[in-house]
Amino acid sequence: MSLLVGSELKRDYALNGQPVHALRGVSLTIDAGDYIAIAGPSGSGKSTLLHILGGIDAPSSGQVRIEGRLLASLSDRHLTQLRLTRLGFVFQRFHLLPMLTALENVELPLAEAGTRRTDRRARARELLEYVGLGARAGHRATQLSGGEMQRVAIARALANRPALILADEPTGELDRETGQEILDLFRRINRDGATLVVVTHDDRLAAEASRVIHMQDGRIVG
Amino acid sequence: MLLALLLLPTGDPAQLPAQEVAVERRLAGELGLRVGDSIRIGPSPDSLRMAGIVAAVYEPRPDPSGIMRRDKQIRMHLPDLATLLGHPDRVDRFGVSLRAGIAPESAAARLNRAAFGYRARPSAEIAAESSQTFLVVSRFHRAIGVITIVAGAVFLLCIMLLKVEERRLDAAVMRFVGVRRRTIFAALLLEAALIAVAGSAFGVVLAWIAGAATNAYYQRLFDTRLVFSLVTPGIVGFSVALSLLLGLGAGALAAWRLVRTPPMVLWGRA
Amino acid sequence: MRIGWGIRNLARQPLRTALSLLGIAVASAMLLDMVMLSGGLERSFERLLLGRGYQIRLTPKGTLPFDTEATLSRASAVIAEVRADTGVAAAGGVLGGSLYARRGDSLITFFGYGIDPSAQALYQVTRGRDLAPGDTLGIVLSEAAARALGSGPGDSVSVAGGLDPQLATAGTERRLQVRGLVRWLYDYRGQRSVGLVLPLMQRLTRAGADRASVVMVRARNDAEVAALAARLAERHPRLEVSSVADLVQQVRDRLVYFRQLSYILGSVSLIVTVLLVATLLAITVNERLGEIATLRAIGVSRLTVVGQVVAEGTALTALGAGLGVALGLVTARYLDTILTSFPGLPAAISFFVPDGRALAIATAVLLAAGALAGLYPAWLAARAPIADTLRAEAT
Numbered sequence: 113m114s115l116l117v118g119s120e121l122k123r124d125y126a127l128n129g130q131p132v133h134a135l136r137g138v139s140l141t142i143d144a145g146d147y148i149a150i151a152g153p154s155g156s157g158k159s160t161l162l163h164i165l166g167g168i169d170a171p172s173s174g175q176v177r178i179e180g181r182l183l184a185s186l187s188d189r190h191l192t193q194l195r196l197t198r199l200g201f202v203f204q205r206f207h208l209l210p211m212l213t214a215l216e217n218v219e220l221p222l223a224e225a226g227t228r229r230t231d232r233r234a235r236a237r238e239l240l241e242y243v244g245l246g247a248r249a250g251h252r253a254t255q256l257s258g259g260e261m262q263r264v265a266i267a268r269a270l271a272n273r274p275a276l277i278l279a280d281e282p283t284g285e286l287d288r289e290t291g292q293e294i295l296d297l298f299r300r301i302n303r304d305g306a307t308l309v310v311v312t313h314d315d316r317l318a319a320e321a322s323r324v325i326h327m328q329d330g331r332i333v334g
Numbered sequence: 335m336l337l338a339l340l341l342l343p344t345g346d347p348a349q350l351p352a353q354e355v356a357v358e359r360r361l362a363g364e365l366g367l368r369v370g371d372s373i374r375i376g377p378s379p380d381s382l383r384m385a386g387i388v389a390a391v392y393e394p395r396p397d398p399s400g401i402m403r404r405d406k407q408i409r410m411h412l413p414d415l416a417t418l419l420g421h422p423d424r425v426d427r428f429g430v431s432l433r434a435g436i437a438p439e440s441a442a443a444r445l446n447r448a449a450f451g452y453r454a455r456p457s458a459e460i461a462a463e464s465s466q467t468f469l470v471v472s473r474f475h476r477a478i479g480v481i482t483i484v485a486g487a488v489f490l491l492c493i494m495l496l497k498v499e500e501r502r503l504d505a506a507v508m509r510f511v512g513v514r515r516r517t518i519f520a521a522l523l524l525e526a527a528l529i530a531v532a533g534s535a536f537g538v539v540l541a542w543i544a545g546a547a548t549n550a551y552y553q554r555l556f557d558t559r560l561v562f563s564l565v566t567p568g569i570v571g572f573s574v575a576l577s578l579l580l581g582l583g584a585g586a587l588a589a590w591r592l593v594r595t596p597p598m599v600l601w602g603r604a
Numbered sequence: 605m606r607i608g609w610g611i612r613n614l615a616r617q618p619l620r621t622a623l624s625l626l627g628i629a630v631a632s633a634m635l636l637d638m639v640m641l642s643g644g645l646e647r648s649f650e651r652l653l654l655g656r657g658y659q660i661r662l663t664p665k666g667t668l669p670f671d672t673e674a675t676l677s678r679a680s681a682v683i684a685e686v687r688a689d690t691g692v693a694a695a696g697g698v699l700g701g702s703l704y705a706r707r708g709d710s711l712i713t714f715f716g717y718g719i720d721p722s723a724q725a726l727y728q729v730t731r732g733r734d735l736a737p738g739d740t741l742g743i744v745l746s747e748a749a750a751r752a753l754g755s756g757p758g759d760s761v762s763v764a765g766g767l768d769p770q771l772a773t774a775g776t777e778r779r780l781q782v783r784g785l786v787r788w789l790y791d792y793r794g795q796r797s798v799g800l801v802l803p804l805m806q807r808l809t810r811a812g813a814d815r816a817s818v819v820m821v822r823a824r825n826d827a828e829v830a831a832l833a834a835r836l837a838e839r840h841p842r843l844e845v846s847s848v849a850d851l852v853q854q855v856r857d858r859l860v861y862f863r864q865l866s867y868i869l870g871s872v873s874l875i876v877t878v879l880l881v882a883t884l885l886a887i888t889v890n891e892r893l894g895e896i897a898t899l900r901a902i903g904v905s906r907l908t909v910v911g912q913v914v915a916e917g918t919a920l921t922a923l924g925a926g927l928g929v930a931l932g933l934v935t936a937r938y939l940d941t942i943l944t945s946f947p948g949l950p951a952a953i954s955f956f957v958p959d960g961r962a963l964a965i966a967t968a969v970l971l972a973a974g975a976l977a978g979l980y981p982a983w984l985a986a987r988a989p990i991a992d993t994l995r996a997e998a999t
Contacts, residue, residue, distance in 0.1 A: 159995070188906070193903065195903040203994070205894065211612035470947075481634060496620065
């Protein structure tokens, strides 16, 4: 069974009174272990597609199934639970909580899932070691560099052992060298068995992926 | 001296001939008295030895000092009261009206030089002394007012800082495109001034409404024509001036804090 | 246990948090003061009235103790009848009036209390000794009276009553020995008061024989005060029988203004606190919408988001209220100093009296208000569409 199936996805919304057709009938399948890059110019619908695949936005029409479950049939509570336990998100602007330490930021989804304190602490430390930030566990998010913050965000996304990681422009706010560190990390994560879907403008990241989906004007063009 | 009134004669007949009395409106209402009714009066409940006839029902001058005690009054001819109290030809005080141009203080001094067994005092002096209670209440109100102003000022400053900080991204973009600090400062100050003026006007209306409600309530409660809350032009002027000052001050402080922050810090990138 | 990221947000903008805390502290202080004021005078007055255990007072009809110059007649008979009731532990008459003494060329006026030393509730001896029952040669003085006379325990003083103001002569004069100095419980600050046995006071003043201003009654059993007062009122229809509860009610009626003021200002303080917390949280939540949307995206539930924001508001209110308690006690003292300068107010009276239960309720209401103030902005934030918010943040 495919991990994720998206069928004839359309997404329309109004922007300043004008209709926007962000997706015009997109279909795709993602299998376990895939490393997929979604590329295309600005406004092509990449992020909208990612949001719909991750259940944080609903399509105007079409359907998404994750591990056989139809997202449209899930309540908000179940969708949230799905995102917590089966999906991981990485965003362009990291969005760590600045008053928490790196360790606490990684612990956050574990705490939300009800993991015991000792267990979640151990898991968080393990993940920070994995992303190379074991020595920075006690630092507040505001004390980390851009690359370090993104690595903490990746560790956070891995916290509950998700089936699928969705990343939206993960290197968008980083310089070239730091961006390369993130690319290396994604490669390692995928090699270790994680399924990745990455929206990106970055050619290097697209080159790393096993499959590249090109989008334009809300359609897959290649 | 306490005077006790009974509505109709009961028990022993009056020992003194019937005399005319005037009864204040509220007391007449409480006892159901009308002009022509008979009453009995005495210095104690077991000594109601004078018969009276209600000659008039009158509205007493509102007296703040008696309002809380809810005193009730009657008026009698002086000799009648003195006789009733067993002190004929005695009074508590004289009231003296002076000819035009005579100062009360000099008249009192002259009387006191010749005084034997009494003391003359200008009415203003007595009024000041008997107003001590109200001076205490005034001081209390002023203290509450000061505390309220301090609370309001802190609240205002807090809100202004928050609202100005909300616009930090806009301010950063303006600085990026070359708008000068003083222009941004002036714009924020103008906004603060407009809000202060509008707030002051609203406050004046609110004060007038609250004052009217206060007077209506307490005049009904104490059945009096006394004015309890007075919004004077002076009070309005002072309050508006103070609120404008505080509003502009808070706005200026918040605006100054915003314009002195580097635009990249405002943007969140530094 | 969840991580308290909501509360930690308070440290994100120290100046903003500090100002908000200050605003909440001032509002809380005002609320605290108004709670103390709302029943403070009554509590203080009740404590004063019950201080010596005399729960009932009999006065001329329609008057309160020492409210007027009226006196009741047949005082000794009334007292004997009252004492005959099995519910009465003690009863004593008090006659108030003006007495005079000379010091050099000055004529000094005193307030005189004629009392029964075996059944009095008006003073406590501070120096020397008390009057003995029937002691017609003794007198007790307040500290202020003693200073005015330049006398102390053991000294002799001449006091006069029934002064004719026109002739400046006294009707009756007596030379008495100062037995002791006493603290008169109902005197205002600096009041010059003296105490004599009741029969002597009746002779000195023009009040007339066997008259008293008030008869004070102590019940054997606190639980039966109301029943005893009712019996005495029935037996003495021409007298005003007032229990402590009645007197407190009278004071409450006379000073209804302060109670109403306390309710109004207390309500305003609560509203200010709610407004301040709600505004602060609304703005800070608005600033953190992207962060909150991300948290929702990674699986944090709406309930958790709401809970954390409400916790932030509650923590802010709690900290502000803590500061407010300290500030409120200081301002209460200052305001009490103003109000207790009312002329003629007993020195033992306070307007701002803490009541543990009322303060606890007020604090609980304040915290609940702070929590509720955060509820709406928190819910709005939790309900914001995640994708739209993230899209807006990216642009």
